[in-house]
Amino acid sequence: MALYVMKFGGSSVGDTERMKRVAKRIVEKKEAGHRCVVVVSAMGDTTDDLIDQSKLLNSNPPAREMDMLLTTGEQISVALLSMAIHQQGHDAISFTGWQAGFRTEAVHSKARITDIQPERIDAALNDGKIVVVAGFQGMSEDGEITTFGRGGSDTTAVALAAAINADVCEIYTDVDGIYSTDPRIVKCARKLDEISYDEMLELANLGAAVLHPRAVEYAKHHKVRLVVRSSFNHNEGTVVKEETVMEQGVVVSGIAFDKNVARISILGVPDLPGVLAKVFTALADAGVNVDIIVQSGVQNGKADFSFTVTLTDTELAVQVINNIRGEVPYDNVTSETNLVKVSIVGAGMVSNPGVAAKMFEVISQQGVSIKMVSTSEIKTSCVVDSEKLHDIIRELHTAYGLDTAAQVVVGGPQDRR
Amino acid sequence: MALYVMKFGGSSVGDTERMKRVAKRIVEKKEAGHRCVVVVSAMGDTTDDLIDQSKLLNSNPPAREMDMLLTTGEQISVALLSMAIHQQGHDAISFTGWQAGFRTEAVHSKARITDIQPERIDAALNDGKIVVVAGFQGMSEDGEITTFGRGGSDTTAVALAAAINADVCEIYTDVDGIYSTDPRIVKCARKLDEISYDEMLELANLGAAVLHPRAVEYAKHHKVRLVVRSSFNHNEGTVVKEETVMEQGVVVSGIAFDKNVARISILGVPDLPGVLAKVFTALADAGVNVDIIVQSGVQNGKADFSFTVTLTDTELAVQVINNIRGEVPYDNVTSETNLVKVSIVGAGMVSNPGVAAKMFEVISQQGVSIKMVSTSEIKTSCVVDSEKLHDIIRELHTAYGLDTAAQVVVGGPQDRR
Numbered sequence: 001m002a003l004y005v006m007k008f009g010g011s012s013v014g015d016t017e018r019m020k021r022v023a024k025r026i027v028e029k030k031e032a033g034h035r036c037v038v039v040v041s042a043m044g045d046t047t048d049d050l051i052d053q054s055k056l057l058n059s060n061p062p063a064r065e066m067d068m069l070l071t072t073g074e075q076i077s078v079a080l081l082s083m084a085i086h087q088q089g090h091d092a093i094s095f096t097g098w099q100a101g102f103r104t105e106a107v108h109s110k111a112r113i114t115d116i117q118p119e120r121i122d123a124a125l126n127d128g129k130i131v132v133v134a135g136f137q138g139m140s141e142d143g144e145i146t147t148f149g150r151g152g153s154d155t156t157a158v159a160l161a162a163a164i165n166a167d168v169c170e171i172y173t174d175v176d177g178i179y180s181t182d183p184r185i186v187k188c189a190r191k192l193d194e195i196s197y198d199e200m201l202e203l204a205n206l207g208a209a210v211l212h213p214r215a216v217e218y219a220k221h222h223k224v225r226l227v228v229r230s231s232f233n234h235n236e237g238t239v240v241k242e243e244t245v246m247e248q249g250v251v252v253s254g255i256a257f258d259k260n261v262a263r264i265s266i267l268g269v270p271d272l273p274g275v276l277a278k279v280f281t282a283l284a285d286a287g288v289n290v291d292i293i294v295q296s297g298v299q300n301g302k303a304d305f306s307f308t309v310t311l312t313d314t315e316l317a318v319q320v321i322n323n324i325r326g327e328v329p330y331d332n333v334t335s336e337t338n339l340v341k342v343s344i345v346g347a348g349m350v351s352n353p354g355v356a357a358k359m360f361e362v363i364s365q366q367g368v369s370i371k372m373v374s375t376s377e378i379k380t381s382c383v384v385d386s387e388k389l390h391d392i393i394r395e396l397h398t399a400y401g402l403d404t405a406a407q408v409v410v411g412g413p414q415d416r417r
Numbered sequence: 418m419a420l421y422v423m424k425f426g427g428s429s430v431g432d433t434e435r436m437k438r439v440a441k442r443i444v445e446k447k448e449a450g451h452r453c454v455v456v457v458s459a460m461g462d463t464t465d466d467l468i469d470q471s472k473l474l475n476s477n478p479p480a481r482e483m484d485m486l487l488t489t490g491e492q493i494s495v496a497l498l499s500m501a502i503h504q505q506g507h508d509a510i511s512f513t514g515w516q517a518g519f520r521t522e523a524v525h526s527k528a529r530i531t532d533i534q535p536e537r538i539d540a541a542l543n544d545g546k547i548v549v550v551a552g553f554q555g556m557s558e559d560g561e562i563t564t565f566g567r568g569g570s571d572t573t574a575v576a577l578a579a580a581i582n583a584d585v586c587e588i589y590t591d592v593d594g595i596y597s598t599d600p601r602i603v604k605c606a607r608k609l610d611e612i613s614y615d616e617m618l619e620l621a622n623l624g625a626a627v628l629h630p631r632a633v634e635y636a637k638h639h640k641v642r643l644v645v646r647s648s649f650n651h652n653e654g655t656v657v658k659e660e661t662v663m664e665q666g667v668v669v670s671g672i673a674f675d676k677n678v679a680r681i682s683i684l685g686v687p688d689l690p691g692v693l694a695k696v697f698t699a700l701a702d703a704g705v706n707v708d709i710i711v712q713s714g715v716q717n718g719k720a721d722f723s724f725t726v727t728l729t730d731t732e733l734a735v736q737v738i739n740n741i742r743g744e745v746p747y748d749n750v751t752s753e754t755n756l757v758k759v760s761i762v763g764a765g766m767v768s769n770p771g772v773a774a775k776m777f778e779v780i781s782q783q784g785v786s787i788k789m790v791s792t793s794e795i796k797t798s799c800v801v802d803s804e805k806l807h808d809i810i811r812e813l814h815t816a817y818g819l820d821t822a823a824q825v826v827v828g829g830p831q832d833r834r
Contacts, residue, residue, distance in 0.1 A: 016473040023474075050493070056433040057440075058500035065503070068511050069496035072489035076467070079486035083475035086482070094485050099560060120560070143516060143537070 002167040003125075004029060007039040007135065007157035011174050012231040013077055014044035016084075022231060023084035025172070030090055030130055037121060037131045037164065039157040040081055042073025063108035067137075067147045071097065074134035074153070082132045092130040095120060097145075101163075102138030102156070104146045111146035113138060113155070116163035125164075133160065151212025158215045162222035169224050172231035173210055177238030178203065180402040181255040185393050190404040194239040195253055200226075202345040202379040203256050216240070251355055252346040252400040255393055259386060261291070261341045262314040263371065265306040266321060268331025271298045276305070278328050279321070286320045288313045292341075292374040292383065302331070306372060308383060311337060339371070340389050343381040344396060356380040362395045419584040420542075421446060424456040424552065424574035428591050429648040430494055431461035433501075439648060440501035442589070447507055447547055454538060454548045454581065456574040457498055459490025480525035484554075484564045488514065491551035491570070499549045509547040512537060514562070518580075519555030519573070521563045528563035530555060530572070533580035542581075550577060568629025575632045579639035586641050589648035590627055594655030595620065597819040598672040602810050607821040611656040612670055617643075619762040619796045620673050633657070668765040668772055669817040672810055675758045676803060678708070679731040680788065682723040683738060685748025688715045693722070695745050696738070703737045705730045709758075709791040709800065719748070723789060725800060728754060756788070757806050760798040761813060773797040779812045 006026060013019045022040075029036050050069050054061045061069075078094035085092035101117035124131045135153025138146050148155050154171060161169035175183070176191050178200065183189040195203075197220035204213040210228055219226050219240065229237025269275055276295075283290055288309055295305040309317045314335050321333045342363070349355045359380055363370055372383040384392070397403055423443060430436045439457075447453050467486050471478045478486075495511035502509035518534035541548045552570025555563050565572050571588060578586035592600070593608050595617065600606040612620075614637035621630040627645055636643050636657065646654025686692055693712075700707055705726055712722040726734045731752050738750045759780070766772045776797055780787055789800040801809070814820055 016470060019474060053433060053497060054500055057436060057497055058504040061500040062503055065496045065499045065511060068499075068513075069493060072492045072496075075489045075492075076486060079482045079489075080470060080474055082482045082485075083471055083478040086479055087475040094482060096485075096562075099562075145513075145516075 001033045003035045005037050005157050005161040005166045005169040006172060007153060008172045008231055010041040010044055012172055013040055019080055019084050023081060023088055026085060026130060027088045027090050035125050037133060037160060039133050039135045039153055039160060040077045041135050041153040043077050046073040067108045067145050070147060071137045071145050074136055078132045078134045085130055090130055092132055093124050094132040096134050097137030098139035100133045104138035104140055106140040106142060106144060109147055110149035111138060113159050116159060118163050121164060154212040154215035155218060158218045158224050161224045168227055170227045170229060171211060172229060176230045176235045177228050178210060181393055181397050185390050186397045188403045190402055192238050192253060194241060196347050197240060197242060198378055199253050199345050199347055200240045203254050250401060251348040251352045252344045254345050255396050256343045257389060257393060258341045260311050261308050261339050262311050263306050263308050263336040263339055264317050265334045266330050267304045268302045270329060271301050271303050275328055282320050282324050283317060286316060288317050292372050294372050338386050339383055340386040341381050341383050342392055343379050345379040347378050350377045358399055362399050363392055366391055418450050420452045422454050422574050422578040422583045422586040423589060424570060425589045425648060427458040427461055429589055430457055436497055436501050440498060440505055443502060443547060444505045444507050452542050454550060454577060456550050456552045456570055456577060457494045458552050458570040460494050463490040484525045484562050487564060488554040488562050491553055495549045495551045502547055507547055509549055510541045511549040513551045514554030515556035517550045521555035521557055523557040523559060523561060526564055527566035528555060530576050533576060535580050538581060571629040571632035572635060575635045575641050578641045585644055587644045587646060588628060589646060592627060593647045593652045594645050595627060598810055598814055602807050603814045605820045607819055609655050609670060613764050614657060614659060615795055616670050616762050616764055617657045620671050667818060668769045669761045669763040671762050672813050673760045674806060674810060677728050678725050678756050678758045679728050680723050680725050680753040680756055681734050682751045683747050684721045685719045687746060688718050688720050692745055699737050699741045700734060703733060705734050709789050711789050755803050756800055757803040758798050758800050759809055760796050762796040764795050767794045775816055779816050780809055783808050
């Protein structure tokens with residue numbers, strides 16, 4: 001008898017028929033003798049619908065009220081899923097985030113968990129009940145309803161698994177597991193049997209939408225055994241854990257890409273101490289997340305440098321740079337979109353020289369120039385024009401020996417929350 | 418500067434346009450220098466839609482999970498209404514039932530309020546904020562989300578008005594106030610300027626849907642000054658209070674009717690001590706609410722008696738009677754539907770003999786026989802066939818001098834929650 005945390009995303013419970021199927025899945029686990037805590041997201045488009053409604057009433061709604069609004073989506077899901085489980089003859093009890101004991105910072109829309117007090121969950125499990133917890137939400141010390149931001153339900157599941165010492169945290173989604181790359185682009189993408197936390201973290205951060213990076217971080221930190229699997233079949237899925245066995249000759253585990261990227265360039269910046277700090281402090285203060293930063297060599301006491309931000313932050317970033325012109329004199333600021341960041345990820349890269357060089361070669365063979373490069377011990381990212389993205393991904397997949405004979409069939413839209 | 422509780426029902430906030438209008442209404446009050454606590458119901462059909470969804474998943478959903486589900490409706494309303502108020506330049510803060518300090522019995526779907534701890538509301542008012550509270554919901558001592566049942570938002574408003582010592586509790590609805598009878602039936606129904614708690618209580622209990630009986634009871638007990646008025650215009654409305662000035666010659670204030678009634682008759686019941694108690698204890702145990710009870714005279718040691726229940730309880734009541742046949746031998750049990758309970762209500766009835774007699778006469782002039790009668794100090798009810806209901810109401814309205822020259826124009830569907 002094991003203790004399972006099972007997380008189902010919004011598309012897995014997109015309508016009442018899917019909800020019934022999820023209930024059946026949970027009941028199977030329960031009937032196999034296991035204890036089950038279920039974490040569930042808002043149904044299908046509920047969150048987006050609520051956001052649309054809010055926009056009709058307020059062009060810039062207060063974050064506190066958005067949290068109040070959006071948390072109803074998960075509350076509806078847990079109530080309905082509990083009812084569906086009851087209908088199948090098992091006792092279930094639903095909890096909101098605050099009832100489940102999730103305490104967070106007093107921050108709205110992207111609060112971090114400070115503590116989990118799982119007494120009510122423990123009590124319900126001891127009563128033999130299936131526990132259904134609303135993902136993505138908690139409560140601050142002063143009784144305010146907070147949310148964890150997109151992907152927050154993954155974090156709920158992993159944090160809960162750590163708090164109640166679950167044996168496994170299963171993330172159910174609409175794909176069979178983690179793939180070597182997006183199977184919608186590369187038909188012969190391979191499903192990975194296992195992957196390390198670090199690799200998964202890179203993939204998640206690089207736009208592989210199956211698992212949220214914060215959840216992976218949490219899992220790594222608390223050594224929570226994660227399994228990513230399909231809610232539509234009983235295939236094995238991908239295990240995410242500390243150490244993985246490296247397949248012979250496979251240095252790169254996966255290839256990811258992120259289209260949500262823009263490049264900002266600041267030209268002719270005086271090469272004085274503290275200038276860079278001023279720029280990036282101003283950006284941080286405005287809430288702009290900066291990813292890759294590249295500075296060119298200094299000429300005539302002036303330098304050019306570029307950095308990437310998410311697409312939606314493009315205008316804001318340029319505005320921030322304009323605003324600090326008094327403090328940081330520069331010649332010009334430009335922004336560039338229609339870009340993509342392509343990344344190769346693999347724990348074996350560190351001990352295998354030449355892995356990155358092969359990537360540059362493949363990209364240049366496509367006649368595409370590399371605009372920016374960023375590396376870590378287990379990944380190399382290149383920012384390039386998005387036009388030839390699919391060709392690049394396919395060629396990289398082949399070049400790193402990741403192709404399988406089998407063709408992958410992919411289901412519906414991916415769970416993003 | 419006065420402290421107002423303003424309650425808006427589901428149809429008043431049925432869509433985002435109406436929501437904006439309600440926000441404007443609240444902002445007007447605030448800008449006139451008053452402090453405002455707003456209670457709001459779920460938008461339009463939200464509650465019914467949620468109930469429909471639950472039925473697809475469970476034919477008999479647990480009450481606890483229904484409360485979990487339905488309370489999201491009001492939570493969505495308060496969040497959106499707060500956003501709409503912000504958009505109009507005023508600071509607003511929304512609270513769920515538990516955040517607003519509503520403590521209730523540990524009962525689901527029809528919990529009673531045990532205590533209100535309005536500290537957070539007081540603090541927000543002191544900060545100059547407009548406070549928006551989710552109607553219909555609270556929390557039990559053990560942290561369970563509970564609801565007050567249909568009409569519960571009225572109760573929220575009145576109880577809150579009592580707890581924070583509000584000067585007035587305004588119930589905004591889609592009619593101009595309390596009418597002498599349903600203006601959809603009697604075109605020349607009159608809007609009452611004022612009415613006593615007791616009269617309102619009778620009218621509310623008798624099916625006049627504008628105010629929920631429990632809320633009126635609460636208002637009477639705590640002497641909360643109630644005003645029922647339209648959310649669509651600025652007309653005066655009807656004041657509900659302790660003592661009202663009786664208009665010259667007007668003994669009956671209002672005429673109500675209730676179609677949600679069935680008659681159960683038990684024939685040939687042995688006239689032994691305790692038999693009636695057994696019957697009605699069994700019904701109470703099954704949760705059947707009995708209204709009028711009539712027993713005929715005893716013949717040969719056996720009696721017939723009849724009672725009324727709500728339509729939906731008809732089958733259940735008959736089943737309960739069948740089940741106790743072992744303890745209470747009787748000859749036969751029958752049920753009758755297509756009935757209506759017509760009632761006249763007026764504080765002046767007690768000191769004016771002959772008021773009831775006139776009612777019986779008007780009904781008999783329509784060729785309709787009276788099946789049951791029930792009286793209190795301020796009302797007389799008759800159960801009759803529903804066929805001639807409209808004629809009876811119109812004739813009673815004229816007979817008691819309630820007709821006005823003006824014709825009433827009635828808006829959309831009435832708020833029931």
